[in-house]
Amino acid sequence: MTPARPAPTTAAVTVVGIGADGWDGLPDASRTALCEAEVLIGGPRQLDLLPPECTGERIAWPSPLRPAVASLLTAHAGRRIAVLASGDPMFYGIGRALAEEADAVDVLPHPSSVSYAAARLGWPLEDIEVVTLVGRPTARLAAALHEGRRLLVLSADAATPGEVAELLRDRGFGTSRMRVLEQLGGAKEHASAETTAGDWPDSQPPGDPLNIVAVECRRAPDALRLGAVPGLPDQAYEHDGQLTKRHIRAATLGALAPAPGELLWDIGGGSGSIAIEWMRTHPSCHAVSIERDPARAERITRNADRLGVPGLRVVTGSAPVVLAELPTPDAVFVGGGLTAPGLLDACWEALPLGGRLVANTVTLESEALLADAYRRHGGELVRLAVANAVPVGGFTGWRQAMPVTQWAVQKTLNTPSGADR
Template sequence: MTPVPPAPTAAVTVVGLGADGWAGLPDASRTALREAEVLIGGPRQLDLLPPECAGQRVAWPSPLRPAVPGLLAAHAGRRIAVLASGDPMFYGIGRALAEETGALRVLPHPSSVSYAAARLGWPLEDAEVVTLVGRPTARLAAALHDGRRLLVLSADATTPGEVAALLRDRGFGPSRMRVLEQLGGDRERVTAESTADDWPASQPPGDPLNIVAVECRRAPDALRLGAVPGLPDEAYEHDGQLTKRHIRAATLGVLAPAPGELLWDIGGGSGSIAVEWMRTHPSCRAVTVERDPARAERITRNADRLGVPGLRVVTGAAPAVLAELPPPDAVFVGGGLTAPGLLDACWEALPDGGRLVANTVTLESEALLADAHRRRGGELVRLAVAHAVPVGGFTGWRQAMPVTQWAVRKTPDTSSGADR
């Protein structure tokens, strides 16, 4: 039999550190740090190492992520050890390193999240982890549901106060909060619990290494926001340009967002389609195009309030601005259908398997969708919603304007656009 060659030695070893520093490391991690010729980490992490770790010490510059390729290249051919907090592959530097090198060895330490769950007695699989490290506090809003438990990774000592303020603003003031500091170290501390409503605004900041544990409780008068598309219309600030709740739910159902996918939302209006696309999964992305600057600003406010501050808003007219956007997985056209070349530009931008959905209430745009359906196929439907309203002393139906919707999936058979 041909002998199996030994696995290649990893060029980079990533060592997870806890708040207990060197004392909390297992033998394998200590050996890797002693033998490293280059030690890369934050100043605080490097200071935790004893003199016996004699390698060259290199502090991460800021911003960190763009510096990774250059640092690895500068020390190529040497034994490199990178220091990380807790588990390097859980919101840590391990991801960036794995994207840059295929020769990576990871020696994890228990994460702060694991310590927090142990101290609280929370089954980790039943808690949602939200990181605010390098991210806006507003993204926490998408995770707020009555009865849910959240573990919030803090950016610094000011994060607990910002979390309390957001909970109050979003109608979750009764939520119970605890702050867990320096988990796993000699200075570990759990603050006394408080509700967000009672969180003292003048409370001095604690340790910057902390996790905020939140048990969500919605205030009785707060608007209920579910986990599926079709949020109440009252959840949005708008000037009348809003895809209404029932049509919105039907539209998102056809768009069928999946984790990691990117949506183009053309003619954003209030941004409701893009917002609810992104709320379906934390990794969903969206770009909304809106030519009216006031509406574009309103979309940004809606995205922030509803927990998806990462929504990209492009102020400009389609199709002119579309060439500047990254390729989409799906396109929704809610306005501007009569702009010359818009539908064709959206179609050409889609990859095979991509989806295009367009809604309209006008006869002129409906004619365009009927022609597109004839050429491309897909599904052409009319959506009608009526609401019960008072009629004198009785009740009757008031019909909203019907919406014509064309939905199609791009395949090799439909890509040519030839007459069918």
């Protein structure tokens, strides 16, 4: 016997998860909350699942949804509000927005489509990566593509499976196995036959908009391998020579030390490689790439899209002029423009306690600036040198790349702020 659910706390809003099985799949607590509500808010499809005994005023979410949350709650303050959500409201659902806006929220969850899909496929949830494309670009899926990885893709609509197949083919994963699961948990539940992304027909008629795409990643042998740590192959980037090369890039990201949820300023973006690989370390990492050349700024956007971080913000302009308009960073990387008057000082002032600053240069003029910053603020000043093996006649020798001087520092209460150490 299922134990009784504790009595809900007094809540401004009750959020009720509902599945494709509709009213029949709801437990008593959820049914009671919906029947007693004076206001029922949800998508048209969800509201249509409710029987006549739910007599509250029915309000469909407008589009865009997120900006309307606060105003709807305010308009119906003092009334009993129930909000319908697909599956588990706190898993990529409306529950997050309501928790941020309402005085109190009581959540009555339902199994999510991800739980149903894992059960149908026999895939352990802990071994699956979930990628949502609801309200997000399909390109973000690219960052999750690794050989043998199992993915569950939350679809925006009926067109999403075809878009997923196209992206897989384009990124060298055309042999990946795909299945589309529709209306999970409902009477119209359906699973497509397994096929590959390469065999997914462009002429495939759209299925049900309520679907999830299961992908078992398989990389073509000749496709460029992109690992999960910084230091992607230089060939992964479109560039005009302005690119932090692979080994220096890996060392630079190591010094920047990205952590989940943090924001990076990438000043002098070039091809965007530092910002892109910062964002690839964790889905919650953010970055702003500042690039004064419009052609390069457009190239950064293309590289970010290609490598699975379409959320990278690209600002076309010169630092330090544009920095005042940006949100406070957790870390700053200066890869270009070091000689711009006041740039390093502006970056230092923008950093909060605990923030990190890393700057790279290959010129004597900029190196002198870094040496002065090291004298004033401390940190680490290192020289990075890389040599590549190249043919020398019938033999092999070393070709030395230009050495890179790197200054890395963390801002703490004990960090010197300007005086000589």
